[in-house]
Amino acid sequence: MKQLQFFGWAWTIIVTTIAVAGCTEQPVKERATNPLIFADVPDMSMVRVGDTYYMSSTTMHETPGVPVMRSTDLTNWEIVSYCYNRLAEIPEMNLTDGKNTYGRGTWASCIRYHNNRFYVSTFAQTTGKTYIFSTDDIEKGEWQRQEFAPSYHDHTLFFDDDGHAYLIWGGGRLRIVQLKDDLSGVVPESERVLIENAGAPAGDKLMLPAEGSQLFKVNGKYYLFNITWPRGGMRTVVIHRADRLEGPWEGRVALQDRGIAQGGLIDTPDGRWFTYLFRDYGSVGRIPYLAPVTWEEGWPVLGVDGLVPDTLDLPASRGLIPGIVASDDFGRTTGEPDLPLVWQWNHQPNDSLWSVNEREGYLRLHTSRIDTLFTQARNTLTQRTIGPTCEGETAIDISGINEGDYAGLALVQRKFGLVGVRMLQGTKQIVMVSAQTGIPEVVETLPLAGDTLYLKATCDFTERRDVADFFYSTDGKQWTKIGSQLKMEYSMPHFMGYRYGLFYYSTLQPGGHADFDYFNIQ
DSSP states (O other): OEEEEETTEEEEEOEEOOOSTTOOOEEOOOOEESSSSSBOOOSOEEEEETTEEEEEOOOBTEESEEEEEEESSSSOOEEEEEEESOSOSSHHHHTOTTOOOTTOSBOOOEEEEETTEEEEEEEETTTTEEEEEEESOTTTSOOEEEEESSOOTTOEEEEOTTSOEEEEEEESEEEEEEBOTTSSSBOTTOOEEEESOTTGGGOSOEEEEEEEEEEEEETTEEEEEEEEEETTSOOEEEEEEESSTTOOOEEEEEEOSTTOEEEEEEEOTTSOEEEEEEEEOGGGOEEEEEEEEEEETTEEEESBTTBOOSEESSOOOOOSTTTTSOOBOOOOOTTOOSSOTTOEEEBOOOGGGEESTTTTTSEEEEOOSBOSSGGGOSOOEEEEOBSSEEEEEEEEEOTTOOTTEEEEEEEESTTOEEEEEEEETTEEEEEEEEOTTSSOEEEEEEEOOSSEEEEEEEEEOGGGOOEEEEEEESSSSSOEEEEEEEEOOOOTTTTSOOEEEEEEEESSOOOOEEEEEEEEEO
16 A cells, blocks of 8 residues: 655555456555545535535635635545625724634625526634635635624524425524525524434534534425534444434434534435545644445444444545645736635735735735734635645745734734734844644744745644644755744633644734745645
8 A cells, every 4th residue: 555645635545455366456546535625624515416526614704704625536626715704893803902703704604596596604702603605616606695683603504495494503402593584583482392312312412512604405204414423432423314304303313423524415416425524633623524424224324334434435535635725826917816716814914915917926915914823914815725745835035024014924823823024123034933732922033144045834634643843945946944843722711623824923023025926835
């Protein structure tokens, strides 16, 4: 068995030998492997339309928000859309007035296809609202937006055969409410309890009551997926089924394997079934898995012998580049979008302070205010990190920065690390900053003579090693490690895997600019 590393993804090629004279080794068909996506793509929801699959996910405080991904084989995915560009013009989303919405923003979405139209619903603790986005062209069309209070936590959107739409949500005690025909809100007095204690099949001592509902109808029966967490156990899939939406519902534990849980069902055009789930995997984030599904006595049976297999009878992955993350030389031709869909901003940007056209072939970031903390600085442009290992690199022209400015490449989380340049007393310095202890500390500084600096950050998520190293170069060829190794930690206040970030902010004198020549990831 030979492991080939390609764009940070391990492909397994199994070679067999037939002991017949004159025969040579014949490669067996490459197969997909778990995890399906070794990157932070949590709270997935999937739908198939014809031979094409679409998946929505959670990116919380990042914008644009609620990413939609496309696949034709359930293995290889690319981002094709976002449901919104800006959630709300409030300080929490704009990183103003000292406020932020780390770990909040929009959470678990639900994607559905009904009457030739796509629907994606989600909710936001930040605004206290529920949102329903819809379009007839999920890849190129405009999204229409409905919003209403309250915020229905981890809900599932469901269009029933009676022509009505419903939301099911809650933790432990699951509730259902009917939506108005135009989806602009809920029908008054339609709320009721659907299942009194949905976590009961997993026991009576639960660290996490049943939540994360996703409802499906298969062969006339309703199947409701939830996650729960027995005390002393692991994240667990619980499924309830009923002949009618009103119930009665019967439930059972459907999967307990390495904490892989929370998701639902998807079928293929040739009649096979899979379950999509995710797993908490340290600092890279919450990563998706697939498992085959068989049907026994009207119940979906998840996995193989009760476990999620390492290989799947699906086409092999071609890697996460460029569908999930991608390099960018910031060169744009007429008609191209300013930023490819792999990019998201940390919170909502000030669009007047960034450009890919002001200087051809560069991303230019400006400052207009004073910030004293990297995580509160506006206009940090981000992409996911990917596992099991990855490397991000950029080159920066800092000839336009001012006294007290910081610019460079970061790994973004509460316990962040960054490498870059700062201007101190009129002198440019190469600097590495670590928030390993929870408090940002300048670990190392070195003098910088020129105006161009190359920066690199590497991540190792293998077996949850979760370490990062930072490097600099003055010529892009000879690299020198700087500062200390960062022990990355998935922090609940941020509730997101580490991301690469291109940043520029001022601590004393705003009004300067920094130019990023490219971003390469491998």
